[in-house]
Amino acid sequence: MTRVIHTGDTHIGYRQYHSPERRADFLDAFERVVADAVTDSVDAVVHAGDLFHDRRPDLPDLLGVLSALRTLDDADIPFLAVVGNHESTRGGQWLDLFESMGLATRLDDEPTVIGDAAFYGLDHVPESRRAQLEYEFAPHDADVAALVSHGLFEPFAYADWDTEEVLRASTVDFDAVLLGDNHAPDTAQVSGAWVTYCGSTERASASERDPRGYNLVRLGADASDGTDAVDIRRRGLETRPFVFLDVELAPEEGIDRVRDRVRERDVEDAVVIVRITGEGEPIAPAAVEEFAAERGALIARVTDRREIETETELSVSFADPDEAVRDRIGDLGLSDAARDVDEVVRGELPDSNVRAEVKRRIEGRIDGDDEERVNNDGDGDAPVGADAAADTADAVSDGSGADGPTDSQLTLGDSQ
Structure with a gap:
């Protein structure tokens, strides 16, 4: 039997x-995932993509990952991974660099055998290029086979990838499909194979209310008490607390009622998410956020979704003006290409680089090489259990300032 930790969507940085x-x-x-792997002496850690949040990780994040991978290497625990949409580059991948250092294995169409199981990899592929895939994998002689991939697969939320077709067209019969991209953990059986999402290890969006964690997967003839060769169990992770407060205001209720709700909860060092509905008085989000901060909250965000009648109808979160802009752009029904251009124009690239970046992205789409740079935004209300379901782009450039990348920020070209 082979025991592995199946994790993904760590979005480091x-x-x-x-x-x-x-x-x-x-x-x-x-x-924490790495520490659990060492403590439990698992046979491997399998990462299903989006190790980094951005294709240009800052130096402290890169060094942190290297340290964690060396911890696994010192414990003789292989790190097997695929490339997700957030970290994908046109040239070499950071995962290739880690592999060249002997700290990782980039899974592909050749089997990587760990104990009783053969692991294969399928990096994130934009939907526009999937028709070209042939799903040809080299044969193996292990007891079971698992495919590791990153994307939105059926029958789960936001799906745009036909799991049955992948399994049918594959030249290897897979017993398990270990997935990343959807931040909500879930498991289903498709065409005789167990298909599972491990979920994200941290909340990348305010919509991700459930606890975070990863999967412990056992593969082999004695993986479970029955005849199944695959056993998948969920394990939780202790992460920074999020306090979600849904406050419905009755007529004539206002800021005092919201403050009372904040007082009822332990918000020390927590991220506090307040959503206001009902018919009460207008609320100034900044006043609520300041009150939560006084009680020890790390961060507070307030969203008031009530209809406020003015000369023109407005629905604005003053805590984050960018959110109002994103909401308005969403209402326009723009194409993906137009959203991509908007992301660049409103991003933090220096003006001198905007034209070249827009040209690069548009040419990439024309060539069918759409890298689908899709990002979760923790301030929004979109159901971003999946990376590719969220069309917000605010967080892509958090690591760079108005003058471009900081001195501590590396690109893969720098490393080469």
């Missing part, structure tokens, strides 16, 4: 809410 503490939380969560 994500400066959520523009907070350095939240950025550190994402690396901390990955380090």
Whole structure:
């Protein structure tokens, strides 16, 4: 029997809410997974993509990952991984660099055998290029086979990839499909194979209310008490607390009622998400956020979704003006290409680089090489259990300033 930790969507380097503490939380969560792997003496750690949040990780994030991978290497625990959409580059991948250092294995169409199981990899592939895939995998002689991939597969939420077709067209019969991209953990059986998402290790969005964690997967003839060769069990991770407060205001209720709800909860060092509905008085989000901060909250965000009648109808979260802009752009029904251009124009690239970046992205789409740079945004209300379901782009450039990348920021070209 082979025991592996199946994790993914660690999004290391994500400066959520523009907070350095939240950025550190994402690396901390990955380090906890590694510590569990060493403590439990698993046979391998399998990462299903989006190790980094961005294709240009900052130096502290890169060094943190290297340290964690060396911890696994010292314990003789292989790190097997595929490339997700957030970290994908046109040339070499960071995963290739880790592999060249002997700290990782980039899974592909050749089997990587660990104990009784053969592991294969399928990196994230944009939907526009999937028709070209042939799903040809080299044969193996292990007891079971598992495919590791990154994307939105059926029958789960936001799916755009036909799992039955992948299994049918594959030249290897897979017993398990270990997935990343959807931040909500889930498991189903498709065409005789167990298909599972491990979920993200940290909350990359305010919509991700469930606890974070990873999967412990056992593969082999004696993996379970029955005849099944695959056993999948969920394990939780201790991460920074999020306090979700849904406050419905009755007529004539206002800020005092919201403050009472904040007082009822332990918000020390927590991210506090307040959503206001009902018919009460208008609320100034900044006043609620300041009150939560006084009670020890790390971050507070307030969203008031009530209809406020003015000369023109407005629905604005003053805590994050960018959110209002994103909401308005979403209402326009723009194409993916137009959203991509908007992301670049409103991003943090220096003006001198905007034209070249827009040209590069449009040419990439024309060539069918759409890298689908899709990002979760922790301030929004979109159901971003999946990376590719969220069309927000605010967090892509958190690691770079108005003058471009900081001195501590590396590209893969720098490493080469």
